[in-house]
Amino acid sequence: LAIGSNIPRFVEQAFRGWAIDKSAFTDEDLATYSAALAQPGALTAALNYYRGAARGGFRSLGGNGQVSMPTLLIWGEKDKALGKETTYGTEQYVPDLRIHYIPNCSHWVQQERPDEVNAQLLAFLGHNEHQ
Structure with a gap:
């Protein structure tokens, strides 16, 4: 095509x-x-x-190769573009990492599950607001 x-x-x-x-x-x-x-x-x-x-x-992330900020990674468990295994080992580069996998969801998490994505973002941002 x-x-x-x-x-x-x-x-x-x-x-x-x-x-x-x-x-x-x-x-x-x-x-x-x-x-x-x-x-x-x-x-x-x-x-x-x-x-x-x-x-x-x-x-290349530059510096020491790590992301030093608290980070939320939201991932569709049935992502055909970037399989769930793509996330494995991310914590070595992002020590303060929280991963939220969405079952029965594709690459398009924000379109397929907007309420769940928004809830995760609000909880994460609220938790990290005063850090």
Whole structure:
């Protein structure tokens, strides 16, 4: 599939195709994403993010190689793009890490489970507010 020639099809496959809850993406949502990706340079920029990651572009954190801030990682257990095993070992780089796995959820956690994601964020931010 040449993405540039059929952005709406690509968007539907990427979002609804990978989602566990297909209803999380309305036709209007998909049209909005398609319109955004159709803007000059947008598709290239979006794809270059993933190309850079695949080439090891995220390896260098600088400094001592650790994230020193409290960090919440919310992950869909059925993420086809980045499997749950991708998170294993993260705590060696993020000592103050809290991982919340969402069962029966894909890569699109915020679209498929917005209430659960929001509750996790509010609890995390409230807990870390005075630290």
